[in-house]
Amino acid sequence: MIASLPAIVSRLRLKQLRLLIALDEHGSLHRAAERIAITQPGATKALHEIESTFGTSLFTRTSQGLEPNDLGRCVIRYARLIHSDLAHLREEMMGILQGHGGRLAVGAIMGAVPLLLRALGRLREKQPELSVEIVEDTSARLLDLIDQGRLDLAICRTSVSRRPDAYDCLCLYGEPLWVVCNPGNPLLWAERLELQDLGDCRWVVYPTNMPMRLLLEREFREAGLEFPRYPLETSSTFTTLTLLQQDPALIALLPEEVAASAARFGMLARLPLHLRSVSEPYGVISRHGASLPPPALLLLDELRLEAD
Template sequence: MIPPLHSIISRLHLKQLRLLIALGEHGSLLKASQQVALSQPGASKALQEIETTFGTPLFVRTNRGLEANAVGQCVIRYARLIQTDLAHLREEVVGILRGQGGRVAAGVIMGAVPLLTDAVSALVARQSELSVDIVEDTSATLLAQLDAGRLDLAICRTTVSQTPHAYDSVKLQDETLAVIANVGHPLRRAKKLTLQELARFRWVVYRANMPMRLLLEGEFRDCGIRFPQHLLETTSAFATLALLQANPSFVALASIEVAQFFAQQQMSCILPLALTSRSEPYELVTRKGGPVQPAAQLLIDELLHRRS
């Protein structure tokens, strides 16, 4: 039986976490003990204490050394996350003491990536010692990371949450959508297109029940056209672009900011299809009532300034 959380917290030490990481890297108690400056007997005792703390073996003893079992692999993964978080903590404290710099972790959905990167670029031009961690994912995943304290802020949509009132959110801007394709697409030179003309092509879309996907399904439904069955589904802007590059007949739905960025770089083109539906706006989201550290506030201020 795994001990309660308070027991693990009270018994686990940072040096033990370093030992776990070293064991995961080397699979040898001797090499791991040398890396963390412990004697081999001391490392062996520390490992026993760690396994007692978690109430279960973490390693399998083999002729090749120590191999982490499923639980051990899980614990080692979180040990690395804790070590990374401590490194970020130190970096942030240094920035605060210097009166500048610091670190901010920001999440963003695909369509709003240019909005965030423009703000970050302008901010780091003024705050050269600022470090920014950008995470691109779906709104649901970003809100979960915000809940866990992994993100300071996110540009996403709270409507996907069952508890949208649990967040502080400010509308940043409306999202306009566009259909994009390879610069060699057969219909690239058309002056105006209908959804009927594009329905026969293979679509790269978001997964089911996501706002952009629901909007596209609504467009097909309003036109009385059957929604395509054989889709290519991804939430990645890079995967979308790579698919368009791989096949000149594919088409995809993207925010106008992403579409224009790709078009400016001549990586794709915007097809002249006018969409009648309106997408949900982007929101700047933070944890409700939670403290906002100085570096995050700088980025929030920059995003809000660009909104006005």
């Protein structure tokens, strides 16, 4: 039985978390104890206290030393997150005390990355000592990180959430879409294409239930066509671009800004196909009622310039 949250909070200490990280890195109590400057009997006692706190064994004793089990790996992962968060806390406090710098954590869906980078570029010119973490992911994952307090802002869509009213949407942006392919695809010779002309093509598509996947499914449905069979599914920009470069027969749907940037470097080309559907707008999202740190407010000002 895993201990209750109040029991864990009241008994767990930061030095115990440091011991877990050291054990994961060194595999023995002796070396882990040396790493965090305690005696080996002290490390043995601390490990016993940690396992008693969680109410379960976290390591398997082997002839090579201590090896974390599945629960141990889970606890170690969160121990590293807590240690990282404390480092970020100190960094942000130092920035506040010094009157400059600080730390900002921001996320963006793929189509919003160019917009975010432009805004961050201007902000970093004004705040060169600002430390920035950038996360590119799906809207659902970014909203999870907002909920956990791991992101200050995210540029994404709240429609994927079951509780969109839990967020403040600070401003909105449209997202034009291109159907793209390898520059060597023979379809580029056509003056104009219809969706049925792509019926035999292999597609790289977003995973099920993502907004751009739903839009593409709607396009095929309204055209009276079957959705492409055996597509390659990914939400990764890099993976999509790599697949298009490797296979001239593949086609994909990408946000205009991402596609145009890749096209300038000759990585892909736009097919002469007009989509009737309009992509759902995305916004700059924060937790409802949350007090944004100064760097996030400064970034928000820069993002507003992009919307004007």
